[in-house]
Each structure stands twice: as C-alpha cells, then as structure tokens.
Amino acid sequence: MSEIPKAYEPQAVEDKWYAFWEKEGCFTANPASPKSTYAIVIPPPNVTGMLHMGHVLNNTIQDILARKARMDGKEVLWLPGTDHAGIATQAVVEKTLRKEGKMRHRDDLGREKFLEHVWAWKEKHGGIIIQQLKKLGCSCDWSRLRFTMDPEYSRCVQRVFVELYKKGLIYRGKRMVNWDPAARTALSDEEVEMVETKGHLWHLKYPRLDAAGQPIPDQFVVVATTRPETMLGDEAVAVNPKDERYTKLVGTKVRLPLQDKPIPIIADEFVDPQFGTGCVKVTPAHDPNDYAMGTRHQLPFTVVIGPDGKMTPEAGDRFAGLDRTEARKAVVEHLEKLGLLLKVEDYVHNVGHSQRSGVPIEPRLSEQWFLRYPAVAQARACVLQDGGTGLSSGTGDSPVKAGNLPSELADKLPAGTGQWPVPPSNMRFHPQRWAKVYDHWLTNIQDWCISRQLWWGHRIPVWYNQPGLALLNQKNVVVVELDEAPIPHTTVREAREAAWEFLEARGWLNKAFRNLDTGYDFLVTQSGLKHAFSHAGVENVIAATVLPDLIRTAIFVGETWHEPRIPEIKRVLQLFAALRFEGALVAVKITVKEYQDGSRVYDHEAEKIKASDGQSLGRRSADGVLRDQPTSDAGVPLRQLIPDVNREGAFTRVQENQPGKGWEQDPDVLDTWFSSWLWPFATMGWPEHTDTLKKFYPTTDLVTGPDIIFFWVARMIMAGYEFMGDLPFRNVYFTGIIRDKQGRKMSKSLGNSPDPLELIAKYGADALRFGTMRSAPLGQDVLFDEKDVELGRNFCNKLWNACRFRQMQGGEVQAEIVPALLTSDDKWILLKLSQAIEEITAAFADYKFNEATATLYRFFWSEYCDWYVEASKAILSGNSQSEPAQSGGVDHPQPDGLAPATPEARKANTLAVIDFVLSHTLRLFHPFLPHITEELWHGMGYTDDMPEDQGGKTILFAPWPKPFDADEKAHYGLDDATLTFVNAKYDLISQGRNLRRAGNLPGNKKVRYALKPTVELSPLDLEVIKLLLHAETLEVNAAFPGGKGTPTCRTALGDLFLPLEGLVDVAAETARLSKELEKIEAEIAKVETKLNNPNFNQKAPAKVLAEHQQRLAEWQSKRDHARNALALLQG
RNA sequence: GCGCGCUUAGCUCAGCGGUAGAGCAUCAGUAUCACACACUGGGGGUCGCAGGUUCAAAUCCUGCAGCGCGCACCA
DSSP states (O other), rough: SSSSOSOOHHHHHHHHHHHHHHTTTOOOOOOTHHHHHOEEEEEOBBBTTTOOOHHHHHHHHHHHHHHHHHHOOOOEEEOEBOOOOHHHHHHEEEEEEHHTTSSSSSHHHHHHHHHHHHHHHHHHHTTTTHHHHHTTTTOGGGGGETTTSSSHHHHHHHHHHHHHHHTTTTEEEEEEEEEETTTEEOOGGGEEEEEEEEEEEEEEEEEEEEESSSSSEEEEEEEEEGGGGGGGGEEEEEEEOTTTTTTGTTTEEETTTTTTTTEEEOOTTTTTTTSSSSSSEOOOTSSHHHHHHHHHHHHOOOOOOOTTTTBOGGGGGTTOOOBBBHHHHHHHHHHHTTTTTEEEEEEEEEEETTTTTEEEEEEEEEEEEEEEOOSSSHHHHHHHHSSSOOSSOSSOOTTTTTHHHHHHHHHHHTTOOOSSOOOOSSSSEEEETHHHHHHHHHHHHOEEEEEEESSSSOHHHHEEEOOOOOOEEEEOOEEEETTTTTOOSSSSSHHHHHHHHHHHHTTTEEEEEETTTTTEEEOOHHHHHHHHHHTTOOEEEEOOOOTTTTTEEEEEEEEOSOOOOOOHHHHHHHHHHHHHHTTTEEEEEEEEEEEESSSSSEEEEEEEEETTTSSSSOOOTTTTTTTTTOOTTTOHHHHHHHTTTTTOOOOEOOOOOOOSTEEEOOOOOOOHHHHHHHHHHTTTHHHHHHHHHHOOOEEEEEEGGGGGGIIIIHHHHHHHIIIIOOOSSSEEEEOOOOOTSSSSSSOTTTOOOOOHHHHHHHHHHHHHHHHHHTTTOOOOOOOHHHHHHHHHHHHHHHHHHHHHHHHHHOOOOOOOOOOOOOOOOHHHHHHHHHHHHHHHHHHHHHTTTHHHHHHIIIIIIIIIIIIIIIHHHHHHHOTTSSSSBBBSSOOOOOOOOOOOOOOOHHHHHHHHHHHHHHHHHHHHHHHHHHHHHHHHHHHHHTTTTGGGGGTSSSSGGGGOOOOOOHHHHHTOOHHHHHHHHHHHHHHHHHHHHHHHHHTOOOOOSSSSEEEEEEOOOOOHHHHHHHHHEEEEEEETTTOOOOOTTOOEEEEEEEEEEOOOOTTTTTHHHHHHHHHHHHHHHHHHHHHHHHOOOOOHHHHSSSSHHHHHHHHHHHHHHHHHHHHHHHHHHHH
C-alpha cells in the first residue's frame, strides 16, 4: 500500500477485489469438501427487477452470514437465482408492448408470439439485478445461478404437479375464486389485500308480489348493499328463519327492479337479523356467501359481471358493456328515478383488492386447479413456538409419531417404515414472534388456487382429449359418503385414526393397506358397504375404500375387484373430491381407458343420487378442504349445477411430458409460488441425488421479509417435507421493511426510494452495507436515511486512515508481542479487543447485526482510535524516554512493570500491538465491509504470514478472531486492575480537558497542568496524560497548593489543576463549580436516601451495598474538593 | 372482533431489576504532523399514562391510551 490517499476511494477498490474473488473462484461451493456445511438460498428476485433498498438489506444480511461462515471454516454455498414472477413480468411486458403499439391485447399476438416478446425482455433485462448484486459485494456462487423457468427447473415443477395430482392433492374444480379483472386471472387468497374503504350502504326497495305475481301496492322488502350493481344478478332475498318479522314472507316473491323478474324470499341461517333490515339480497354468482346460499337453495347463478369487470348482456341492455363502477352509478340512478332507493348511508368496510393490480377483487365462479397443502402437520410441528425446546423435538412425543396409531394398524406397516414421518429437526424463526403468525396461518389454510390465466409461467402439465378413442374396459362406479362417519378432526392423522375406529367398531373393516403415496387406504366389508348404501338405495355393493383424510368413501359396483386397485381407487377419490365440494352427493360413471403403452385415462359422468330420506347427505369436512362448501338437497341434475366439471366429455391426462397427438394442453399457467416453493432443492438438482443436494440440503439460514411468510416460507417448508422428507432450512431470519425517514414505505410513486446503485457510486458499497446494517435492528422496520450511508462512508474512511497511520510509522508487520514491554494502554486495548470479539461473536449467534456494528463502531472509533492510537503516540513519537514529564520529585519506578528496553524495542512492541489489533479488526469487519478490509488486509501485509487457505490469499478465508482465554490473559498480563487504572487515567484526561474548556482556552493552545497524584504514575503514564491533555507541561507535585485562580477537579488518580495565573474569570469559575456542587449533592442525596433505608441495608445483596457505599465515598470526596475550590476562589 | 409489535434526549434507536446510553442533529471551540468523511468540550430525558410486586422498576405484573402490522369479517 504505497502512496496512500488521504481519503478512502471505494470505487476502484471494490471493483478490483470483486473481480479478484470471482476470478479465483472464492465463492464456488465444493460438495466434495470435508468441511462442515453452511448453505443459504437467495430469495430469488424478479428476473426483470431492479435492485432496491429491500434487496440491499436482505442480501447484505445473507452476504454477512455467508462471509462469517467462511471465516468460521465452513464450506459455504450461497445459491443465487431469479424468479420469473408471472403476473408482474407479464404485466410489464404487456404494458411496454401496448406503449410501443405492438398490440392492444395479448390476444392480438397470440400465445407464442407474446411469449417470444417476454423471453426477449428477459434476455435484455434479466441479468441486471445479478450485476447489481455483484456491485453490492454479494458472495454468491454464480456458477450455480438458477432461474425458475430453466428447463431443469421447469421439469421439477411439472414433476411435482404430477406427483401431487397422483396423490389426489391437486384437483380441478369450479368455485368462487378471487378474480382480478385487470389482470384477468384468478388469484390465491394470499394475493388479496383487504383495504379499508369508504363506501356507502344503499338501501333498496324491492316491491312485494302477491300470489298471482302482481305487485302489492306500497309493500316493499328493503335490502341493504354495498354493491348495488350486483342487484342485477339477484336471485333471492334471504331472511333468517327465526326472524319473526319475516317468517310470513318466506316463500313469497318480490320483483327484482330493473331486471323486472320475480325472485323468491328464502329463509337461511346465514342471515343476521340484527344487521340492517335483516333482509339480504342474494347474488349467487357474485358473492361467496350468496354463492353458498344459492347452492343451498338451488338458485340460478346469473352472471352479470364478466371476467373483464364489465357488465354482461345478462345485466340487461341498459347496463351491458358498462364497467362495474359505471354500472354502480347507473343502477343507483335508475333506482332513484323509480323511487326504489330508500336511503344511502356512508359506510366504511373492507374490500378485497388485488395485491398485483390494485383493483378491487371480483368474486367469480370459475374452473381452477387447486392444491390441498401437503405435509401441513410436519410444517406446523417443526417450527419452534418458543425459545426453548419447542413443540416437538423429534425425539420426544411427537404428534406425528406412529405410537399414536392403533397397534393393529402399526403392525401392518411394511418393515422399516414403522413410523409416520417425524420431523428430524426443528426450525427457528428470528424474531420468534413470527412463529405464531405462521402457526395461525397453517391451522386455517384453505386449498390453494394454483392456476392463473396468464401465459408467462409454467404451463399446467395437463392435456385433454376428446372421447371416442378405443375403450378397453369400463366400470360403473357409484360414490357415496359414509354419512355417520365422525369427523371432528383437524389433522389427517386424526382423521385416519377416527376412520379406523369407526370402521373397526362396527366390524366393517376388511383390511387396511399401506398406500405409499397417501398413507393408508381402508377396505370396507360387505356389511359396511350395504349399510352405507342403504341410504342411496343401491345394492350389489362389492368393495370400497376410505381415504380418511378426504373422509369419504368410494364404493364400486358392477364388477368384483379381487385385489384393491390403488390407482383406480385414488382416481375415483380425486373425481369425487372434485365433485363433492359442490355439495352434491353424486353417482359417478367412471370410464377407464387403457392404452397400449399401459397408461390409463379416466373420465366420468356424474349425476345426483336421490337420498332415501330426502335429507342432504352432504357433510362438511372438518379438515379444511370442503369446510365451507354448501350441501344441497337432492333432485337437481348435477350437470345443471356444475356445467362443466372437469371439462365435460373430455379425458384428462396429467403427466410431465406432452402425450401423443390429439392432446391439447391446459391453457393456464401455475402460480409463480408453485415454482418458488421448490427453490431450496430444485436449484440443487432435485430429483437427482446430486452431490450438491446431499452436501447442502437442508440449508442453514433463510433471509427474507415477513410479507412472504405465507406465500413462500410456509410453502417451502411444506414442499421440503413433502419432496425431500426434511425441512428446507434451520433458521429463518425475517428482515424488517425498509421505510423512509418519515416511516413511509418506499415506493416509486412517492419517489422516496433511493437508488442503491447511486448510493454505491457516491459512498461505496461497503458504506451502504454498514449504514444499512447499523440501522436495522432484528425484526424491526428500518427507517432509512442517506445519513446512514454517509456514516458508513465516514466509518470506512476512519478505518482507512487508522491503517494509514500505522503505515506511516513504517517498518514490517510486527508479529511478536513481548509481554514484558506492554504498557497499560496496550493491555487496555487488548482487553477491549477481546471484549469486542466476544460481543460481536455473540451478536452473530443471535442474528443481531446492528448490535455487532454498534460494537465495532464503539470499539474501533471510541476505544481504539480515540484513546489507544492517541496514547500510543507517546511511544511512537519517540520522546517518552528522552523527555520525561516535568516531575515534582516523584521518582518513577515502573508501576506497570515495564521492563527496561530501548526506545526502538518499545516502538516495535507498540507496532506489534497495533498490527495485532488491526489484523483482528479487519477480520471482524470483513463480513460487513468486504472490499475495504480486503484492500487493507493486502495493503498492510497481513496476508504474509498466513497459510494460503486461511487468509494468505484473501481475507475471505482468514479465521474468525477468538477472544483471549485465561492463559493468554495471564501471558500478556491482562487483568481487571489494569482496566480500572487505564479507565481512571482516561477519566482524568477527560476531566482535564473539561477544565481547559471551562477556562475558555482553545484546544490548540498549549497550557500548563499540575497534578497532585494519589497513586504512583510511571513516566509513560504521565507522558500520555500530558500528550492527551495537549499540555505544555505537566507538573507532578504531591504538595501542589492550588490557588485562587486555579480551576481544579478531583479524579481517582489525584487532583488536577489548571494554573492560569490570574487569567481565570472568577465569576464564571464560581458558577461552574457551584453548578457542579449542586449536581454532586443531588447524587449524594440519592445514594444516602437509599443507604439510610434499613430495608435496603437488610435485603440488598452485599455487593450492591458495597457499590453504593463506595459511590457515596467518591461523591463525598468530590464534594469536599469542589467546596474547597469554591472557598479558595472566593477567599 | 382476534392476535402481534411499538411508545426512552429534537430525530432514529439500544438498554429489559441495582448511578439513564449511542449515533445523528444542536451549541461552543480547533486547520495539531492518520482522518475536517476529523478532533475537543457542552447542553438536552420526571424512560406513553395509572395502579401493583420489590429494599430497589425504564426494566417484572395488571389495566388504559396512542401509533403500526397481521388475520378474520354481516349484506
């Protein structure tokens, strides 16, 4: 490091070292390494995204963890990559193409052309954020860079879909989903944000009709609604059956205004009589609750709002084509004209909005693919809810252990699989409180709508074909439900046990067999089946299976199956699942087509079975999937209720690769999160058992924001268990949200989001990292201010200059510290260094990076630079021996036992201490400030005596510092007495400087001090004091008389005087002393009160008592001194 | 409605049972030979409010208020 610039210039340094690290392959993980493992996968940023402050926070933390792990001697994999971000990316590209006039709607281009544009966009913008991460200094293994749309990754997604489909966890169905009319796609529940909205409650009057269908004059039913435009699709008015005001009306009709059609008044428990008028308009096709009522009451589903948010022809000529917001106004206007608008109230309510496009969500009945979440029990059990040993340690009574199963069942398990999967280890969230949020979500999850009506993404690996192909065999199948089956269970395991007990108790259990995919299937006896079928009037029952986690029974009739046919049974159950949620009890005719290649295709026709007792045979499942789905009465042909379940008449084929001719793929793509939930293992080569996977899975830490705890974290955990049989990571660090100084979220529209790259250009990446980490406490939001980066820059500059100071002293790196030559200041800084190492290492263990930076800041700036470096100048400037302090006759033995030595030897020893401290400090700083520490590590020559792989080539692999152990402390003579003495010395200096200031003497003026010591001070100590006081002379005189014009203070090492020879402003000095005295007396009073309390004396620990007594003595001594000085001043 | 978090100096936060701390800002002084991206010194807080436990409470408990977040939701 020659010709060191005065100020640190980060730009060239940072690029130089980043290139060096990359070239040397420093970030590349080696699966064959014998070292223990540290792994972390990046939360993949949007492939076309740009680096923002959130990325800076998140990736800085990951880089710090990765770099620290390397220094700890771990084999580190930080696996980077990007996400295709379906909706976001497609929206951006669509917008651009529209702007460029290349299309108005994507349909203009067609799927293939459009996707070409997206890929082109990806090629152009996809690498930007990676380059930006490099600018930040991220030590990712770029050789393993992955993208969620890579061919290998896409195959993982397909494979997972097929697997889950085969297990019956993925199904297709028509349901009310969250529809985004702007993006024109379905969304999952997690993508809907409830926004408090100021709206209105419109009270509408629906004219009552008499039995003949004629309006009864002046008789109305009043309904209240927040969405008047939906009234065009009303099919009923509902009241509570117990509401006596309206019981008479149930069964009569009203006339739906504007549509001019009669609709019934129905009774439904759902209606809260207390709310509003107690009458609810029912719009089955446009509201989830109304949909449920519509199903219960067999109402038509009249669709008046289309997928684009515009009114359909069904809404009537006046409204068709209007946007839903315009339609609202128009409907209200018309109703007002007709005198049917009773009143309008202001009303604040929560409205679901699309997180993506921001528009209000439109509940819409449509056919989608759903996933019933796998491995929920494991996912719940593995996350520790408290700081201790947690819910299930995996060694104790785990709730998913085989021991809880009936023993007969356990006996039937195949050898070697005697247990249900047990979480092999636990996971911690940091901060812990997120575990509760996570658990709450997992206990309440509904099935995940995974299909999206987009083009950019993983296309659903499902193909359809028209019927008419060769049919090899055919079976007629009827599906019913064991109506009495008790199902008050919340977990799959409990449900299985319950099913077992239920069947066993009745003697209906024929056989249970292990199903590798789903756990257990049960075969039911003839009598059990007959009983079940007596409801439906079906005879000739042959065999049945119960899949208890679905809690329903499939019964096959018409043909005897001697052996259970697992695929068939499963398939039927899947079909049943798809149909069952509609609330209908159905007979299903299953057609099975077997092709020459051995594959089978199933299709079905379904129709409702009339229940023998006329009651609903539907029942609600207790475990989620069908919970809120309605049951319905018998009688309505299913086809009318569900127009095209599973694409009526089509065959379905679900597989990874495209089948032969004649098959057409499902047009929809999968939710982006359906690919990202595989990230921790799909990036490592799964499903192959790659070396990388074996070495680095499960990963160690995950760093991400709590806003995607459900979207991503929870789902990754489930996928980890489901496909790897183990959790994906052991710790999750949740960052805060980056906000601006005023606490507002950073956003483009507010313009309060600084560009990290500009900050890096201006201050350096290290400065940005340090500033960000310093202001980011664990789990708290970060109020970011450019000042923080400035502080980081200043800090780097300080570090730079401290090293520059060392360089200017010249000489080689001094490796040998001679204990006998250590000064008290040397020992002090070595102790402080050791303490800092302890604190920083502990902070790392708790993921408290801001504490680590605070400690580094304090240690390096306040302790090393401000005190140690300044004190060391007493030796380094070389005059400590030749020019001893003015002594007042005190002869100086060496109180700190300094051995005799030449000035050169002393100097060398001080440099050795400096080199020791700096080489340790650089390592402590390296995870936070990778570039500057590497530059200085080389520049200072600290690489020289290090082995190549432990810091000799790069600081990256230098060992993490350790604090001194007891032996080392003894070796160097580092004890508490030294610490106390040096602290007292520095306190004396501080007080002395205060005197100077009180005397109004500028800092640059050399002044004379006098010290009346109470302890023996070495010449070196006196030299240090003199130097740091910026004193011209320091007179040491045990009998110093003081005097009228002599400001003075009392310290632990003696009284210090500033003889001003009459220059002092008596009035000012009197004021200063009086004020100080006042303060001292207040302190004394405080301590005395405590000490005078007999309870305190009796009950407080002796140590505390002694502390208080000592403190009192100190204050009293100071008081005496101040009183004396005051008296002198006045006398 | 349920749950979680926060409330300490002008600002951002640390402290989580025994003398109220840091950084920034502010005021005063300083071009001294590592650093003015610096150095020196000062001022500034009844630790949200009210109870309780304790010899002792910013720190533990209870209640309340304000702010923020998450979940749920009846038109």
